[in-house]
Amino acid sequence: MNTASLLVFDALLMLTLVGLAWAALAGSDERLSVILFIAFGLVLAVAWARLLAPDVALAEAAIGAGLSGALLLSAVGSRPRGASRTRASSMQNHTEEGNTRVLQWTITLLCAALAGILAWALLHALDIGPTDMLPQAISANLATSGVSNPVTAVLLNFRAYDTLLELAVLLAAVLGIFALGPATPGYQPAGPVFDGLVRWLVPVLILTAGYLLWVGAHAPGGAFQAGAMLAAAGVVLRLSGRSSIGLPNGLTLRIVMAAGVGMFLLVGLTLLVLGRPFLGYPPAWAGTLILMIETAAMLSIAATLLLAFHGGRPKSHALAARTESANAATSNTCNEEQTP
């Protein structure tokens, strides 16, 4: 690979990233900001792949651009057109032209100074050179960690406590969303084209999720990317107007939501009782334990991300089935009137 052409590629990618970030935050059109942010996330995934970070690229494309974009788009779409700008300016106590010129320039200069300080610190750190102490420790212990993908080993073995807390953060966010109000209104039942796509896309997504979970032990992949695939399957089910989006209800839903944190705690406390440190896997069992924890984490991540998109507590299946049949009856009559 020619280093000059790689440099041209890097420069183009950098300009595209900065340009998309600037364009997403210029202007006052909310919808445009969200769409440009999704594009920014996808180009960022290309940057991760270029920097030899394939696990992060998968997660960014699925979660950072895909799921975040879906959340933001559904938030923008639910607002009535034209309400965004007037409502926003009346909420703040600003003058008609928004922030004053002085405030804008001061904040811009301060942010530029922040960028300068960060760049100076980066230059200084890169001049000192990388310290390979931690990477060497990771590669030295990789053989006894139970997996051969170093990122999975770090996430689920060496820094398993951080992943446990991350799953707890995810759960806390969804509980907060539950507490804030009912779920967002659903979508109309899909026409034949979208319905046909959903019928074969959802099984493919489930298969891909299982594949990513399994392959995460020795190749890029893992529980987070697999959970995002399952959540995407649920999002697509919701967008096609179905009432059941693949989530169980009642007690099973609560168990699935807490499964990630629960499995971590179960394994950790059992090991503690057996005399080992908390989440310190014995090398012979490490692979199996990691797979068990990853499976529970995948289900939990999928359920919590899907509930975050749902926007609230899902209705019970019986109630949902009744409302769906009522909606289908009314929409069938409307379709008969409208189709030429």
Place this chain on the structure above:
Amino acid sequence: MINLLSAILVLAGVFFYLAGSIGLLRLPDLYSRLHALTKADNLGLGLLIAGLALHMQDVFIVLKLLLIWLAVLAASATSAHLIARQARRREAGS
């Protein structure tokens, strides 16, 4: 030889992407833009994947690339249909 063929296929794919993007910017209304975007980008992706598949040693990776192309084909066709139908409804309503 394989490098040359692969480069030609990738360049052809990039040309179709360029054509689709120019169509997005220059064509007059929503439907023609959707047409340009979907057709040109799907063909561009297919040529790109064909160019990449020539470099792969493992047949499973080629099958995965093919699956990616099929999934993008189906998803872009469906979303173009949904956008066009929504625009039609909005026109008919107003």
Place this chain on the structure above:
Amino acid sequence: MMTAQWLYGLTGCLIVALGLRGALLHDSLLQRIVAINVMGAGVFLLLIAVAYRGPGLAPDPLPHALVLTGIVVAVSATALALALVRRLHAERDDD
């Protein structure tokens, strides 16, 4: 010090500054949430640029794991923030 590390790290610094400026100056809550996400993406870029070791060598896996955690936490915070914004608008529309 490699060019790629420096280039992508500098991009990260710029994007952090852009995101912060957007988060402070916009009136619309939704655009502030997008700006904070952009700021997060800049921080991730900084981390992964520092973890890069060169075209053939294996990168440092620890920042990759940190960024993976960061992406998931960012999306859950975004979801909670959007639920708060929805509730806020519902309350203000009732007044």
